[in-house]
Amino acid sequence: MNETIASSRRTIRTAVVVAAVALLLVMPLIGTDFFVNFALTRTLILGVAASSIVFLSSSVGMVSLAQYLLVGVAGFTIGNCVAESGKGLKLGLNPWLAVVIALAASVLVALVLGAIGSRTTGIYFLMLTLTYAVIGYYVFSQVTSISGFGGITGVDPPGFFHEHPVRIYFGLLVLSVVVYAGLRALRRTPFGLSLEGIRDDPVRMGALGFNVPLHRTLAFTLAGLIAGAAGVFNIWWNGQIDPTSVAIGPTLDLLVVAVIGGIGNLEGAWLGAFVYVVANNYLRSLPLVDHIGITEARFNTVVGALVLLIVVLSPEGLSGIFAGLFDRVSRPRSAPLTPATAGGPAAPPSSTNQQPTSNMEEQQ
Amino acid sequence: MTADVVSDSLEQPLVPRPHLGRRRRWDWKLVTGAVLIALVLAWILFFARGTSAGAAIDEPGKFVVTLLDGLTLAGLYFIVASGFTLIFGLMRTVNMAHGSLFLLAAYIAVEVQQRMVGKTRNITSDDVDMWSWALPLLIGSAIAAVIGFVIFAVFLRWNHGQELRQALITLAISVILADQILAHAGGLAESMAWPKGVTHFTQIFGQRYATSRLFVLAIALVVGGALWLWLNRTRMGIVIRAGVADEQMVRALGINIGIVFAITFFVGSFLAGMGGVMVASFAGVSTGADGQWLLHSLVVVIIGGLGSIRGAVAGAVLYGMVSAFAPAYLPRDYTYYSIIFTFGLLAIVLAVRPYGLFGRPE
Numbered sequence: 095m096n097e098t099i100a101s102s103r104r105t106i107r108t109a110v111v112v113a114a115v116a117l118l119l120v121m122p123l124i125g126t127d128f129f130v131n132f133a134l135t136r137t138l139i140l141g142v143a144a145s146s147i148v149f150l151s152s153s154v155g156m157v158s159l160a161q162y163l164l165v166g167v168a169g170f171t172i173g174n175c176v177a178e179s180g181k182g183l184k185l186g187l188n189p190w191l192a193v194v195i196a197l198a199a200s201v202l203v204a205l206v207l208g209a210i211g212s213r214t215t216g217i218y219f220l221m222l223t224l225t226y227a228v229i230g231y232y233v234f235s236q237v238t239s240i241s242g243f244g245g246i247t248g249v250d251p252p253g254f255f256h257e258h259p260v261r262i263y264f265g266l267l268v269l270s271v272v273v274y275a276g277l278r279a280l281r282r283t284p285f286g287l288s289l290e291g292i293r294d295d296p297v298r299m300g301a302l303g304f305n306v307p308l309h310r311t312l313a314f315t316l317a318g319l320i321a322g323a324a325g326v327f328n329i330w331w332n333g334q335i336d337p338t339s340v341a342i343g344p345t346l347d348l349l350v351v352a353v354i355g356g357i358g359n360l361e362g363a364w365l366g367a368f369v370y371v372v373a374n375n376y377l378r379s380l381p382l383v384d385h386i387g388i389t390e391a392r393f394n395t396v397v398g399a400l401v402l403l404i405v406v407l408s409p410e411g412l413s414g415i416f417a418g419l420f421d422r423v424s425r426p427r428s429a430p431l432t433p434a435t436a437g438g439p440a441a442p443p444s445s446t447n448q449q450p451t452s453n454m455e456e457q458q
Numbered sequence: 459m460t461a462d463v464v465s466d467s468l469e470q471p472l473v474p475r476p477h478l479g480r481r482r483r484w485d486w487k488l489v490t491g492a493v494l495i496a497l498v499l500a501w502i503l504f505f506a507r508g509t510s511a512g513a514a515i516d517e518p519g520k521f522v523v524t525l526l527d528g529l530t531l532a533g534l535y536f537i538v539a540s541g542f543t544l545i546f547g548l549m550r551t552v553n554m555a556h557g558s559l560f561l562l563a564a565y566i567a568v569e570v571q572q573r574m575v576g577k578t579r580n581i582t583s584d585d586v587d588m589w590s591w592a593l594p595l596l597i598g599s600a601i602a603a604v605i606g607f608v609i610f611a612v613f614l615r616w617n618h619g620q621e622l623r624q625a626l627i628t629l630a631i632s633v634i635l636a637d638q639i640l641a642h643a644g645g646l647a648e649s650m651a652w653p654k655g656v657t658h659f660t661q662i663f664g665q666r667y668a669t670s671r672l673f674v675l676a677i678a679l680v681v682g683g684a685l686w687l688w689l690n691r692t693r694m695g696i697v698i699r700a701g702v703a704d705e706q707m708v709r710a711l712g713i714n715i716g717i718v719f720a721i722t723f724f725v726g727s728f729l730a731g732m733g734g735v736m737v738a739s740f741a742g743v744s745t746g747a748d749g750q751w752l753l754h755s756l757v758v759v760i761i762g763g764l765g766s767i768r769g770a771v772a773g774a775v776l777y778g779m780v781s782a783f784a785p786a787y788l789p790r791d792y793t794y795y796s797i798i799f800t801f802g803l804l805a806i807v808l809a810v811r812p813y814g815l816f817g818r819p820e
Contacts, residue, residue: 399634
């Protein structure tokens, strides 16, 4: 009986994603410049970076706080390679060559960090990656030969993207689609399946002959590549990077993005990024917010309260709430009612929310 | 295939080859570790001539001072991290708001001290007697403890065992707390004044050394001793240690472990606050200190092993030593790279013991 629900869910899910991408494609025609070149572009950067957290969390069961550091590693590498004056190594390389070096750097850093953390799991891994993130911040702010506290400024993107913010937007849209489709396809490959096996029971997978630490390391490295790609676009879009942009604040913000969207659903990364960016830019102009004394500077209190609310009510985030709503709508139609589900409103909300999500993860 | 496995396991004692293999690998690791330590010691003793401290045989005073600095730092790390590890050990809760409680207590204590002395600026130790240092310490720590208790009672009591969810909840609380502290205290750096008696300098091997640092060390020892007595010599401590080992069994024995959880959270948050006030007196605090000291706690417990007080001592001492020795004994032009040594320490410990020196796997 769950088969029909799952397949209809999958169809609807794909349809929603395709519709969203179509809408994003025509957005430059209908939206304002600020909305497209600032809000949506930032959404896509954060979305791609957060998708690497969601991938690690939902497929391998590792919640990483080091992803924004890897975004920064790619950015600092490009800055060091491209910039011709100011701080850093000032190599003045071709910007496309710099992209290759930056991606290689973030993959390499991810490989090393992943290998060190490959035998820790769960909450230990979360803390270890938080430590990576903070140490990374200190490295960039103290080691003056690669950045120093002021950071690197005046980093131009390649000529194709230079002075064309809409092209950066479309580039990010392509990257998002590739990452999303790639990660969804990965789940059906033997590698993706063994990752899920390791998430569910590492001891048994080890006994079956799978090299558990190696799988974890490779998954973390792949996530590093995704984060690095987001970092490349991030510095092209910003034109500069400094250590504060990889400090503990942005690091936690990225996790907040993933949590708002739902740390178990890949779409949640972009959804969470959109909600976060919109809240960040438009919440402060609401008169209500002004009225209760929460001004621009107190944005973090609002975000913190939002996250608190989401985690307390539904650990699956917004996408989990939407999935739950969909199930509540579709269940009476496509599945035979058992007395428990017929009780509908009387059943505890947690069970109606969590049951379908676990089904969905199995079916992906 | 199964037949082979069965006959194998029947013929051999219960813990056969893997154990032996492990022992052999351990020896290899021990050798590497010993060589590493010997190299570091040789560097510090004889070769560190171009560094800010100089080779230890030339400058024994600077060596002893660096050692004492390391111990002082270790004392501060221990006070903050012991609360963190106490909470985690019993409840498997990673309290990401630990740093916020630290900072909150520090700001409250500074405020209380200003009211007690009657000045808001330029408070020097001459204005401060022991009482107007200790009372702010107690008030700040107690408020942190009460807030920690409220966080536990409202947000963490009903989702026990969901580690990630609890970490995210405390993370959200820390975001709110940090923002509110910023709103009320402003972004200024604040510091407490030491009481009159402890601000002298003593002579150690011809080096001037601040007595206040020895005072920090003494308080850390007292806190460590009190924790040890509490956990090992009182009924409550025995229940806590039993809860760390096997929570289900403690419940089955009819002990109300909810109350034990609440007390542990209270004490853990009190220690965070106490650490905050100590650091505010030692070096001052500003916004951002919450994240920084959450990091220090994390490094200490990752090295020492989560949930172990002994591990917190070991982690704090190792981390304190690295933090003190790396900047002093690196060649002058490379002092900025000392942060990498922290990372190196972490990497080495995790490569040998993934759950920390005194940690145990889940």
